[in-house]
Amino acid sequence: MKNTTATPQHDSTTSLRIGVAGAGAIGCTLAATLAHAGETVHLLARGATLQAVQNRGIQLARAEDTIHAPVHAAADGRELGEQDVLFLCTKAHDLAQILPAIKPMVGPHTCIVPLINGVPWWYFQGVPGRLAGRAIESVDPEGALLRAIPSEQVIGAVVFIAAERSAPGAVVSRNPMLLILGELDHTETPRLQRIAAMLNAAGLPARISPRIRDPLWTKIIANLVSNPLSVLSGATLEALFSDPCLLPIVRKQLNEAMALSAAYGARMEFDPAAIIEQAAGMGPIRTSMLQDATLGHPLELAAIGDAVLELARLQEIPMPVTQDILALVHYRDKTARAAQPPHGADK
Missing domain, CATH: 1.10.1040.10 (N-(1-d-carboxylethyl)-l-norvaline Dehydrogenase; domain 2)
Structure with missing residues (x-):
């Protein structure tokens, strides 16, 4: 298995400021893949993982190779600044806790892409019906996430990535990956197309769904x-x-x-x-x-x-x-x- 640290050529004219909140297995896999492709990645992390990433970057063992990818890492969003796209990669039960840390990373045009397990807090947003606008109490008691994260800035996502942390800042992910993206109201938009194109160009397969809840x-x-x-x-x-x-x-x-x-x-x-x-x-x-x-x-x-x-x-x-x-x-x-x-x- 080869070991590489070099990054491919990157077209800066199409670059996005990409934030990744959460440095677990999924967050590190995503951040390393994008950074290795030449994207500018800002990683919100903490503790031993933050220290490891700041010192050595992220090590990602893939099926074909092992890459070492440098990213900009910090414990507070104020150090990372406003992002064009912010991927939320924490555990679902940690989302409310990281809201203060990610607030400086979110501007009026930031696309927020939650890569979380289970039923998302946004499930009843953007579509009509008798349950439209309802909060999911199990994951968002009293609608705290709905109030803090503008639904119009959220892009629905379904993540199929099998990854496991082997050490702080080190991840193993050897199975094929796939991200499925879709607007909450089931429309297709330029921002959706641009994010999917960016992910595909980085070697992370992504496709757009016209009905993201399917x-x-x-x-x-x-x-x-x-x-x-x-x-x-x-x-x-x-x-x-x-x-x-x-x-x-x-x-x-x-x-x-x-x-x-x-x-x-x-x-x-x-x-x-x-x-x-x-x-x-x-x-x-x-x-x-x-x-x-x-x-x-x-x-x-x-x-x-x-x-x-x-x-x-x-x-x-x-x-x-x-x-x-x-x-x-x-x-x-x-x-x-x-x-x-x-x-x-x-x-």
């Missing part, structure tokens, strides 16, 4: 049926979607989640069999929630699980298997935290 449901379902069960079982994606002990449980959850997605009018690209086949083909990858559980970090149960049950209650769709699995994971998480003080963590 691929979003694919990711919501994939997260729902893999993350919580992985914490209970300790299983990798390959095992979850192929082991004869676990696969029947996964199938039951898939059926519940597919019924819910249909109630919200989602047009799914994949049927349950295709989802199972693709997930099993990911190999011995640990889910992000299993990684967090192993490290004693907070779990994204609100966005990945609780918010789905909230959507189910709004449509009166029963999800008994999912409800039981989430109850077990909540109990496990509660007892683990009672036995051991929480760790500080870089996101």
Whole structure:
């Protein structure tokens, strides 16, 4: 495997000021890929990760090589300044906490692209219907995110990146990546096209969806049926979607989640069999929630699980298997935290 630090030639006439808030596995993968392609990247980080990135840049082990990418990193958005595009790559439950830090990075024309797991706070924004404008209480109690982040500046995104931190500022991501982008109101805009073009030029495949909530449901379902069960079982994606002990449980959850997605009018690209086949083909990858559980970090149960049950209650769709699995994971998480003080963590 080759090791490279050189960056390709970059056309400065088309450059964007790119901010990445959150230096976990996804944030570092995105920042390193863009910086290696010659984009100017400003990374909001903290703790050991901030120090490592400031000293050595980001190390990203990919399928074909390992790159070392320098980025501008700081703990406060005031040091990074206003951005043209700001990718939010924190855990969903950390979004409210980073609002003060990212405020100086957001101007009136900044495009905000949340790359987060689970049901996003913006789900009911930009489209008509009886639930239009509603906050998702599980992920945005009392609508704090809705008030702080202008919905007209948000671009919906669905991220398919399998990555794992190996050390502060070092990430392994060897599977194919994909970002799907879409306006919340399902229009197609020049800003959307420009961001997608920038990502594709950097070697990070991106496509535009005219109905962003359709691929979003694919990711919501994939997260729902893999993350919580992985914490209970300790299983990798390959095992979850192929082991004869676990696969029947996964199938039951898939059926519940597919019924819910249909109630919200989602047009799914994949049927349950295709989802199972693709997930099993990911190999011995640990889910992000299993990684967090192993490290004693907070779990994204609100966005990945609780918010789905909230959507189910709004449509009166029963999800008994999912409800039981989430109850077990909540109990496990509660007892683990009672036995051991929480760790500080870089996101």
